Amino acid sequence: MTRRREPLELTTAAPEALIAGLRSALWPRLLLSCLALAVAFVLGLVLGPTTIAPEETVRVLLSHLPGVGISDDVSLATRTIVWDVRLPRVILAGTVGATLALTGAAYQGVFRNPLADPYLIGVATGAALGATIVVVSDVSYAWGGLSLLPLAAFAGAITSVVVVYGVARVGNTVPTTSLILAGVALASLSTAITSYLMLRETTNATAILTVILGGFNTASWTKVFWVLPYAVPAGVVILAHGRILNVLSLDEEQARFLGLDVERTKLLILGVASLAAAAAVSVGGTIGFVGLIVPHAIRLVWGPDNRYLLPLCIVLGAAFLIGADLIARTADSPSEIPVGIITAFFGVPFFLYLLRRARLGAYF
Amino acid sequence: MRIVFFLAGLVAVLVFAAACSDDDGGGDPPPAESQKFFDCTEAFPGSEPDASAFPAEVTDGSGRSLTIEAAPQAIASLSAGHTEILYAIGAADAMTAVDNTSDCPVAASLLEHVDAFSPSVESIVALEADVVVLFFDPGDLVQSLAVLGVNVLMMPSPSTIEGVYEQIEVLGDATGHAAEADTLIASMRGAVSEVTNGLDESDAPTFFHELDNTYFTAGPGSFIADLYDELGAENIAESTGQSFPQMSAEAIIAADPQVIILADEDAGESADTVAERPGWGVIAAVQDGRLHVVSPDIVSRPGPRLVEALETLAGYLYPEVLN
Numbered sequence: 001m002t003r004r005r006e007p008l009e010l011t012t013a014a015p016e017a018l019i020a021g022l023r024s025a026l027w028p029r030l031l032l033s034c035l036a037l038a039v040a041f042v043l044g045l046v047l048g049p050t051t052i053a054p055e056e057t058v059r060v061l062l063s064h065l066p067g068v069g070i071s072d073d074v075s076l077a078t079r080t081i082v083w084d085v086r087l088p089r090v091i092l093a094g095t096v097g098a099t100l101a102l103t104g105a106a107y108q109g110v111f112r113n114p115l116a117d118p119y120l121i122g123v124a125t126g127a128a129l130g131a132t133i134v135v136v137s138d139v140s141y142a143w144g145g146l147s148l149l150p151l152a153a154f155a156g157a158i159t160s161v162v163v164v165y166g167v168a169r170v171g172n173t174v175p176t177t178s179l180i181l182a183g184v185a186l187a188s189l190s191t192a193i194t195s196y197l198m199l200r201e202t203t204n205a206t207a208i209l210t211v212i213l214g215g216f217n218t219a220s221w222t223k224v225f226w227v228l229p230y231a232v233p234a235g236v237v238i239l240a241h242g243r244i245l246n247v248l249s250l251d252e253e254q255a256r257f258l259g260l261d262v263e264r265t266k267l268l269i270l271g272v273a274s275l276a277a278a279a280a281v282s283v284g285g286t287i288g289f290v291g292l293i294v295p296h297a298i299r300l301v302w303g304p305d306n307r308y309l310l311p312l313c314i315v316l317g318a319a320f321l322i323g324a325d326l327i328a329r330t331a332d333s334p335s336e337i338p339v340g341i342i343t344a345f346f347g348v349p350f351f352l353y354l355l356r357r358a359r360l361g362a363y364f
Numbered sequence: 365m366r367i368v369f370f371l372a373g374l375v376a377v378l379v380f381a382a383a384c385s386d387d388d389g390g391g392d393p394p395p396a397e398s399q400k401f402f403d404c405t406e407a408f409p410g411s412e413p414d415a416s417a418f419p420a421e422v423t424d425g426s427g428r429s430l431t432i433e434a435a436p437q438a439i440a441s442l443s444a445g446h447t448e449i450l451y452a453i454g455a456a457d458a459m460t461a462v463d464n465t466s467d468c469p470v471a472a473s474l475l476e477h478v479d480a481f482s483p484s485v486e487s488i489v490a491l492e493a494d495v496v497v498l499f500f501d502p503g504d505l506v507q508s509l510a511v512l513g514v515n516v517l518m519m520p521s522p523s524t525i526e527g528v529y530e531q532i533e534v535l536g537d538a539t540g541h542a543a544e545a546d547t548l549i550a551s552m553r554g555a556v557s558e559v560t561n562g563l564d565e566s567d568a569p570t571f572f573h574e575l576d577n578t579y580f581t582a583g584p585g586s587f588i589a590d591l592y593d594e595l596g597a598e599n600i601a602e603s604t605g606q607s608f609p610q611m612s613a614e615a616i617i618a619a620d621p622q623v624i625i626l627a628d629e630d631a632g633e634s635a636d637t638v639a640e641r642p643g644w645g646v647i648a649a650v651q652d653g654r655l656h657v658v659s660p661d662i663v664s665r666p667g668p669r670l671v672e673a674l675e676t677l678a679g680y681l682y683p684e685v686l687n
Contacts, residue, residue, distance in 0.1 A: 050618035076646050077617060084643035085614045135631070147577070147632070199481050207631060210578040210610075217578055217613055220642040334615030335604045336579075 026308050033312055037094070037319040044090035044322045049333035050081060057082050089219035092227070093325040093339075094318035096216075096284040097294075099231045101317025103273040103280075104291025105309055106238045109245035110266055111176050117291040118277035121183035121270075122160035124286035125190035127278065130156020131211040132194045150223065150282040153211060157278030160186060165270075173263055213338035214285030216325050223283040234276030235314060241269055242307035249306070287321070287340045293347045294320055300354045320347070401555050401671035402452060404468035410457030413540025422538045425519035425531055428506075432515050435540040436494035442480040443499035445667035446519055447472050449532050450497070452668045453544040461491045468661070468669070485509060495538060521666055523607070524590045525556070528666045548668065555671045556594065559678050562685055565596030569622035569681050572600050572649070574638075575608070575660075576628045579616060583609045588664050591673055597623075597681050617643050623681055624649040627660040656680040 045061075046054050060082040062068050100118050107116040119125070134152040164186050168178035198208050210217075238245075244265055247255045252262050277291075294317045298309055321339070324346065328339040413435035420432045440461040441447040447466035450459060456471060463480035467473045478487055480500065485508045488496060495515045498505065509516045517538055522528050529549045536545025571592060573582045582588035582599075585607040589599055600619035601609055624647070626633050635655040644650055658680075663673045678685075 049612045049615040077620065080643040080646045081614050081617055085617060088642065206576045206580045206610075207578060210576075215578070215610075217610065218641075219613075222642075329612045329614070332604075334601075334611050334619075335606055335609035336612050338610075 025302075026311075029302055029308070030311060030315065033315040033319070037315050037322075040319040040322040040326070041090060041094065044093070044326050045082065045086050047326060047330055048081070048086055049329060052078055052082065061087075084221075085219075088221045088224050089216050089325065089329075090322055092219040092224050092283060093216050093321045095224065095227055095231050096280040096287070097290055097321025097324075098314040098318040099227070099234065099276045099280040100287065100291040101294035101313040101320070102235060102238055102310060103277045105295035105306070105313045106241075106245065106269050106273045107291070108295060109249045109306055110269055111180065112249050112251075113176070113180065114296065115292075116180075118273065118280075119187075119286065119288075119291070121164045121179060121274065122186045122190065123157040123274060123277045123281055125187040125194070126160025127153035127157040127281040128208070128212050128286055129190040129194050130154070130159070132197050132208050135205075135207050136197050136200070149207065149211070150226065154278050154282035156190075157281055158275070160190060161274045161278070174266065210338070211285045212340075214287035214340040215328065215336060215338050216284060217329070217336050219283075227279045227283050230276045230279035234272040237272045238269060239310050239314075241265065242305075242310050245269070245306040245310075249304075285338075285340065287343055289340075289343045289347050290317060290321055293343075293351045297351055297354050300358045401552070401675075402448065402668035405470055408451040408454075408456050408469050408471060410459075411454035411541065411544065413455070413458070414542065415540065417537070417540050417542060420537055420540075422517070422534060424517040424534060424538075425522070426506075428516075428518060430515055430517075432495065432538055434494075436515075436538070438491065438493045439495045439497065439539065440478065440488060440491050440493040441466060441472075441497040442478060442483060443497055443519065443521075444468070444661075445521065445528075445665045446497045446499065446531070446535065448665070448667035448669060449528075449535055449548075450539065452548050453532065453536050453539070453541040455535075455539045455541055458494075458539065460493060485512070489514065497535070521587065523585055523587050525587075525594060525670060527587075528670060529553075531666070552668060552671055556674060559671070559674045560594060560596075563596060563678065563682050564685065567682075568596040568598055569654075570598040570600055570619065571623040571625060571681065572611075572616055572619070572621040573625045573663075574628055574633070577631050577633050577637075578610060579613060580608060580610045582664075583607050587666050591663065591670065591677060592681075594674060595678055595681055597677075613641075613643065617647060620646075620648050622648050622652070623654045623656070625663075625677065625680065626655060626657045627663060629657045630660075633657075654680070 046052070046057055056074055056078055059074055060079050063079070064083065103118040104116070107118060107120055108114060110116075111120065130152040131149050133156070134148050164179065164182045165174065167182040167186075168174050170178070194208070198205055244260060247258055247260060248262070248265065255262050295309060295313050298312050298316060302308065302312065321343070324342040325339050327346070328337045328342045331337055415435050418432060418434050421429065422432060423429050436458050438460040439450060439455060439458045441450055441459070442463040444463070444465040444467070447459075447462050448468055450456075451469050451472065459472065459475060461476040461478055462472050463483075464477045465480060476491065478491070480498075482502055483505060485505065488509060489512055493514065495517060496509060497517045497519055499519055499521050501518060506516050506518050515538075517534070519531050519534070522531055529552070532545050532549055533542075536542040573588055573592070575581055581601045583601040583604045583606045584599070589601075589607075592599055600616065600621050601611055604611065624638060626635075626638065634657065635653070638644055638655055639650050649655055658676060662669050662676065
């Protein structure tokens, strides 16, 4: 027995009865989480820099159902704000939050490292570099209603992941330690280049800062439809691998003994997770802490079993980021606060409270 | 993520620096084809400095006092706006180096270049300048140069038109061109009131001045906002209380500005891209086609070209008066 594996057995060797108890407890938890998401969603639609009565909001939403009209006493501006500004913004924030929390949990499982987050292998710094290159070079616009900035951020993130993976690859295997080290090293390089370009570039530097700090002020239906084709498959694949992630987070050797094709599974999970994280970053910026704090908070409260952790990450990740974005656009209205600052400012104290309360030696 | 905090600290400086892009053109064609107040393409011949004014006691823009012993023979200006002022007051003969954003007048762009954002002390000392003008201190540059006996004029970007006049006076005193500085200020005041006199501020429009495509704008306390104040226009970012706030898209749509001024053409924004943004189609400025592109160099560089900025903006805000 290696020493490393001992704490893990606390959870993996749980008695059958406990596992049965956990399973029966999933639905109440999921229901409670969905309720939190519903509250965040409704508040996100009803509240904003401008005051719009809740019943007006509902009428605008209903008017988009087939066969339902809207009377003229709801102003055009109100209709526009609810349907074209707030609704895509809430949905985009929810999608990005769910994606970051879910991919964070998946990375933590694959890397068997509690510090892993969706940005571990260079997605965030690659995205920032890609966006910065577009901003400093004088190329402009636009592709299918989407500006070049998110596309470049996406390309930067994917390039970064591919380089890290290529460097860390040894024959047919990719040792996780090499992956992490290559990721951290490449992130330093990208950050150095981004900082330098930003110092040289004096025009539109705030656009770079917006990508780095994150935000949903320019949310649109186009961005929602751009991120969904990456977020949904990642959600399906990762959710389907809950049990396998449990095995993987034990030990790769043991997973191999159990007949799992470890390398292929790792590649699949990291691949869909990285694609989804890159898409999320390209539309929301490199929002920090969501991918780290949401999965860990759920583990601290409800335990580490990935079969329950993963669906809860989707629901609560979405609720958390919708709530953070709501604060970002209302706390100092009509100004915006970068949402990455809000996630850290409110998320971290809550997380520290959970950590203090749990006082677990090993929960991962 | 440590970089985030470092970068956040830079933002105020960089917003100002948006003024200093290296592209001088841009913008819609100016509404009036009259003679420009300060034309970058003209020659600005220097005049003899007034030697009797030295040694001169000067208080720079940051409140530091210094004594300049003799009329400066070599001036390095690491600030685009101050470079323009120095040429406008006849200090051309002493100009030896500028920063890489000083592209106006043409004569300035031919001088030796220094980087304003991360200048090396060594390269500035090597210029053997009598006077160095800075608008931004990237970490103890003023002290490092002062210790080496270089006269440093720290001139933070003024946030009002009056502030520009005050700095012109300081530069006049420091370079021995006080009389020319007074003449420049007087003619700028005259040109400004010529622009503002004809305006009927009772139909002053509301406006949104867009600095970038994430909706950063110029709020109260910024130089840009002061230009609009001079014209009596109503800033929809007034209630933010911040100099450079990022406004919520929703708040912009709800405020329904009558005019939108775009200073972010470099990022690919235009009247068409703004009209295509989700929800922006209902804004009065979009419906009435009152979206105008301006060059950030002209509207946010505190210097003699503020006259041109006011003329341009007045043309967009009060088209009926000027046509």
